[in-house]
Amino acid sequence: MTSSISWELYRTFLGVLEHGSLSAAARALDLTQPTVGRQLAALEQALGLTLFTRSPTGVQPTEAALALRAPAQAVQHAARALERTAASQGAGVQGVVRVTASEVVGVEVLPPILAALRARHPGLTVELALSNRLQDLLQREADIAVRMQAPQQGALLARRVGAIDVGMHAHPDYLARHGTPQDWADLAGHSLIGFDAVTAYIRRAGAAWPALRRERFALRTDSDVAQLALIRAGAGIGLCQVGLARRSSALVRVLPAQFALPLDTWVTMHEDLRHSPRCQVTFEALVQGLLDYLSSAAAPTPAG
Structure with missing residues (x-):
């Protein structure tokens, strides 16, 4: 196996792995399809492995390709972290900071916080990655994370x-x-909105509140x-943050005495970034902005 392999080959490999065909990867990477094919062949030759097999619908990854996914992604995250760090060098707050958050928090809560942050620091570029998957800060998938549970990793x-x-809310x-349900039994006649995939979180909620089990959801x-959006x-x-529902009269809370689910909220970043001006100001802005959001959501809500 070749001892030194260009990062560009791994980048192309991940593109093909993600998009499932050479043509789709070429469009995503802004390359030509022949270039993608040559780079993929060069990587296979350098590794001494077959990474994909051709099929009528595109390419299928081999076991070797699937095994290489995680380490190749680690290289990708490290390369992007290096680029963000390099772009932040110089006087003042500047450069790129990557923030990850859940979908609803990222769409409904963070935009005004980030808008105010950019107004104060126009040299700052913010990458907002929305995912309910907990991204790994130790592997530098992101610089800062807003999480709905306490971090389990050290060095953060x-x-x-x-x-x-x-x-629980409805329009x-x-x-x-x-009609407005008055107790859990009344929910039997209503359309419930919930998750499709059963996760550990959903199992715990279903154990505490049987009416919220997957089979009860009419819309998943x-x-x-x-x-x-469905609510x-x-x-x-369905379930909605009380603070979001309070912003307008478009949603009414139901069964407030019977159901309340507090989600612990944390802002975290890698300890190596504590002296980075771009990360420090973003971290503090997120903390203060979320504190303000929680404060505004603390007023009593009229129940439906």
Whole structure:
């Protein structure tokens, strides 16, 4: 095996792995399809491995390719972290900071916080990665994470900002058509909105509140944003942050005495970034912005 392999070959490998065909990878990477094919062949020759087999629908990864996915992604994360660090060198707050958060927090809560941050520091570039998967800060997949659970990894700076309350909500139009449930038994006649894939979190919720088990959901999606959109569209009753529902009269909380789910909220980053101006100001802005959001969500909510 060749001892020194260009990062560009691994980048192309990951592109093909993600997109499933040479042509799709070429479009995503802004390369020509022949270039992608040559780089993939060069990587296979350098490694002495067959990474993909051709099929009528594209290419299929071999076991070797799947085994290489994680270390290749680690190289990718390290390369991007190096680029972000290099771009931040110089006087003042400048460069790129990558922030990861869950879908709903990233779409509904963080935009005004990040807008104010950019207004104060126009030399700062923010990459906002939205995913319900916990990205690995130790591997530098992101610089800063907003998480709904305490970090389990060491070598991280973590600040707990409080608990975001989640409740059951519905649109007034839905409740006008179907009535407002007064207890858990009333939910049997309602359309519930929830997750499709059963996770450990969903199993715990289902054990505590049997009405929220997967088989009870009339509308299922693993996208938090899609669930919120369905609730707002009057499709049924689902879970929503109390603070978001309070922003307008478009959502009404139901069964507030019977259901309340607090989600611990943390802002975390790798301890090696504590002296980075770009990361330090972003970390503090996120903490303060989330504290303000939690404070605004603390006022009493009229129940439906």
